[in-house]
Amino acid sequence: MRQERVVGGVTVFSAEFVKSSVDLKDLPEERLPQVAFLGRSNVGKSSLLNALMGEKALVKVSGSPGKTRELNFFKINDAFYFVDLPGVGYAKVSITKRDAMAESIRNYVEKSEDLKGIIYLVDIRHGGHDIDVETVNSLRETGCPILVVASKKDKVGQAELSKNKKLIQEKFGLVNPPLVVSSVKKIGLDSLWAEILSSVAGTHAK
Numbered sequence: 001m002r003q004e005r006v007v008g009g010v011t012v013f014s015a016e017f018v019k020s021s022v023d024l025k026d027l028p029e030e031r032l033p034q035v036a037f038l039g040r041s042n043v044g045k046s047s048l049l050n051a052l053m054g055e056k057a058l059v060k061v062s063g064s065p066g067k068t069r070e071l072n073f074f075k076i077n078d079a080f081y082f083v084d085l086p087g088v089g090y091a092k093v094s095i096t097k098r099d100a101m102a103e104s105i106r107n108y109v110e111k112s113e114d115l116k117g118i119i120y121l122v123d124i125r126h127g128g129h130d131i132d133v134e135t136v137n138s139l140r141e142t143g144c145p146i147l148v149v150a151s152k153k154d155k156v157g158q159a160e161l162s163k164n165k166k167l168i169q170e171k172f173g174l175v176n177p178p179l180v181v182s183s184v185k186k187i188g189l190d191s192l193w194a195e196i197l198s199s200v201a202g203t204h205a206k
């Protein structure tokens, strides 16, 4: 039996891997709200999922980039799903495969009626690459709410943090500076959980 844990003020009493899907015909049968995690390979999506769930290794963390190739569904508190999506723009897979993955992510975002929001991660050290901006802009067209979040806060000092928060805000046209988190140091998880709960509760209409 899994022990209940409190992460960022939220009690996670259950977190279970449900399934890996390679295509849209193969989504979980149970209809629950979904929140998806997207961003370049190696940005820390899987680590953030583990941190939010209070798990050490429920989600596989990359030894090498490009590890996550499918849509992986995790059921939280029997109430909603976290979806770990494949890394965006991974250089070592062929352009054709990369395009096919981008297409299947866009398809999922367009078609999934249960998707309430996307957490789009960018590494605070790099401040967002062109492919990040292109992907976010393309997904914004679907009408799905996207929250840009910066990862790996523990990797930067105060000066770089302020500079790159501004840079990310400008690049992505955000109203406010992005939330910055660290899965390693467990920073920012309370604010991120608050955002997630309001999107699964349907406060943000799709």
Ligand SMILES: Nc1nc2c(ncn2[C@@H]2O[C@H](COP(=O)(O)OP(=O)(O)OP(=O)(O)O)[C@@H](O)[C@H]2O)c(=O)[nH]1
Binding pocket: 039, 040, 041, 042, 043, 044, 045, 046, 047, 048, 060, 061, 062, 063, 064, 065, 066, 067, 068, 086, 087, 088, 151, 152, 153, 154, 155, 181, 182, 183, 184, 185
């Ligand atoms: N210092 C630090 N390292 C992190 C943090 N989050 C993730 N990492 C490291 O970054 C690497 C990639 O992390 P993952 O969580 O596997 O990244 P991902 O985005 O899921 O990668 P793909 O599945 O390849 O798309 C691993 O070596 C992690 O240990 C963080 O907050 N701080």
Ligand SMILES: [Mg+2]
Binding pocket: 045, 046, 047, 060, 061, 062, 067, 068, 084
């Ligand atoms: Mg991953």
